[in-house]
Amino acid sequence: MNKDKLKKGSILVLKKGHPCGENLWEIIRFGAVCKLKCLGCQREVLMNRMDLRKKVKKVVNNEEDN
Numbered sequence: 001m002n003k004d005k006l007k008k009g010s011i012l013v014l015k016k017g018h019p020c021g022e023n024l025w026e027i028i029r030f031g032a033v034c035k036l037k038c039l040g041c042q043r044e045v046l047m048n049r050m051d052l053r054k055k056v057k058k059v060v061n062n063e064e065d066n
């Protein structure tokens, strides 16, 4: 887990999943306020970056690491 590598396109597992049952999220906008898309139901949520860092459990995929 390396939360410092969060960026647009990162796939995340959060500490708390989405009500739809999925817990995989893609960062579709990264800034002071980040936009995440639930990969289960495609719904988008806004989250402030500080909150996001606290909620991330694991970074599943970062393109640059592959």
Ligand SMILES: [Zn+2]
Binding pocket: 018, 019, 020, 021, 022, 038, 039, 040, 041, 042, 043
């Ligand atoms: Zn969902």
